Amino acid sequence: MELKEWSLIIFTIVMQMAIGSFVILGGVHYFATRRNGMAEADRMADRSLLAIGPLVVLALLVTLLHLGNPLNAPRAISNFGSSWLSREIILAGTFSVLGAVFAFMQWRKIGSMNVRRVVGLVVALVGLVLVYAMAMIYQLPTVPAWNSPATVITFFITTFLLGALAIGAAFVANFTYLRGKKPDKANVQYTMLATTLRWLALMAIVLLGLHFVVIPLYLATLAINPEPAAVASANVIVGQNGLLLAVRLVLLFLGAGVFAVFVYKNAASEAKLRVLGSMAYLAFALVLISEIMGRYLFYASMVRVGI
Amino acid sequence: MAKQLAFYFNANACTGCKACQTACKDKWDLNVGQTWRRVAEYSGGNWVVNADGTYTQNIFAYYTSVACNHCESPTCLEVCPSKAISKRDDGIVLIDDAACIGCRYCEWACPYAAPQFDEARGVMTKCNMCYDAVDAGGKPACVAACPSRALDFGELEELRAKYGDVAEIAPLPSAEYTQPSLVITPHKSAAPVGSAAGELANPEEV
Numbered sequence: 001m002e003l004k005e006w007s008l009i010i011f012t013i014v015m016q017m018a019i020g021s022f023v024i025l026g027g028v029h030y031f032a033t034r035r036n037g038m039a040e041a042d043r044m045a046d047r048s049l050l051a052i053g054p055l056v057v058l059a060l061l062v063t064l065l066h067l068g069n070p071l072n073a074p075r076a077i078s079n080f081g082s083s084w085l086s087r088e089i090i091l092a093g094t095f096s097v098l099g100a101v102f103a104f105m106q107w108r109k110i111g112s113m114n115v116r117r118v119v120g121l122v123v124a125l126v127g128l129v130l131v132y133a134m135a136m137i138y139q140l141p142t143v144p145a146w147n148s149p150a151t152v153i154t155f156f157i158t159t160f161l162l163g164a165l166a167i168g169a170a171f172v173a174n175f176t177y178l179r180g181k182k183p184d185k186a187n188v189q190y191t192m193l194a195t196t197l198r199w200l201a202l203m204a205i206v207l208l209g210l211h212f213v214v215i216p217l218y219l220a221t222l223a224i225n226p227e228p229a230a231v232a233s234a235n236v237i238v239g240q241n242g243l244l245l246a247v248r249l250v251l252l253f254l255g256a257g258v259f260a261v262f263v264y265k266n267a268a269s270e271a272k273l274r275v276l277g278s279m280a281y282l283a284f285a286l287v288l289i290s291e292i293m294g295r296y297l298f299y300a301s302m303v304r305v306g307i
Numbered sequence: 308m309a310k311q312l313a314f315y316f317n318a319n320a321c322t323g324c325k326a327c328q329t330a331c332k333d334k335w336d337l338n339v340g341q342t343w344r345r346v347a348e349y350s351g352g353n354w355v356v357n358a359d360g361t362y363t364q365n366i367f368a369y370y371t372s373v374a375c376n377h378c379e380s381p382t383c384l385e386v387c388p389s390k391a392i393s394k395r396d397d398g399i400v401l402i403d404d405a406a407c408i409g410c411r412y413c414e415w416a417c418p419y420a421a422p423q424f425d426e427a428r429g430v431m432t433k434c435n436m437c438y439d440a441v442d443a444g445g446k447p448a449c450v451a452a453c454p455s456r457a458l459d460f461g462e463l464e465e466l467r468a469k470y471g472d473v474a475e476i477a478p479l480p481s482a483e484y485t486q487p488s489l490v491i492t493p494h495k496s497a498a499p500v501g502s503a504a505g506e507l508a509n510p511e512e513v
Contacts, residue, residue, distance in 0.1 A: 068409020068429030
């Protein structure tokens, strides 16, 4: 695996995590506002929103590493009529710029809450279309391992799974910070954190289940595909990288399964923040590593038909 | 003016000498790793038990010289994000390296491995059917160099009328992907696309 693939692994994972975080953050903020008012919701969510910015910038910069001729990069948007790669780049640019505008508005409280909600909703929609475009790039008839609905579904699972767990970890960090600053005001925030973590943990468990339905079905379909390139890809994933696949699945199960259940149970019983926080961090770290391994396998399995 | 120029390949005449490949590499001064025209060797066969218990073999081998097929549906052109790939009025598909960003997306899309990356310059390159020679009324270097006259080029419809419309044999991919402008006279032992009768004997060379 060369630099080119690593830059694509980092770009797709980080961008999808950023989009998932943005969308989930929006949902959490909406419900938190209904329950506890906008000021408390902002206190919980704003820092996480600003943290998405550097992630997106990192993802965009990394893509330049996979170009042989980065000076020509601006030309890459010109074939939006037929190339999903052009469409992806345009959507990524739109998401980044609009997202930055929204983050600035939300940070400085520019415009009414409803105006900001509309802008945020547009950014979220552009982000989700971007995930779809990222998956469509790989719908190449000449690469059977990628040319599958599993690519689209998996990209969306990654988006929401990493988004949920990243937001969970970010909220724990934010709460730790708030409590350190003003210990007396942290109580409402703790209730909000516990409620949110329960929902995020539940979401992670459902997405884990979906992953565990899609992965075996995808591998089985690939293995019985009559095209030799498909069988060769299945052999790369299950044969040559069998151990990596096994470790990925175990980490996924531990992170999005075992630790998410712990988070769910402990958030309900109002256990010590330190325990709850460690579990939220651990769940995120394990799933992030697992998803990077999964994306590595995705690129490693590229076997083209023909000669 | 031709509507769609195409290559013709006669597998029965090819001896696998790779003069076409070498002439191409020489004319365009290609780096190691860039081989616009390649010669694939496909071979197979086994011992067959006859009714009287004796054994005979049915081994076979044949060559397929292949470059860019200047396809009727060039998938490289469709997927290229920077519109660096274009198709001339005579059907020749060209990469404009001044517009190429070197993302190598076309490399994933083409089933013939025609677009090849120039590591030194960071851009994609491929067979251009020696458009300079063709424009001057001459022949592509590979066609001109073939000692057994296994290669030719010309208007696709004329070549089809003369030699038939076979555009796929093992180990080439199915013609469905890109509708290649390619006419083949198959070898007498030619196996169909996707056949398990033989295998590509020189994968490192193609």
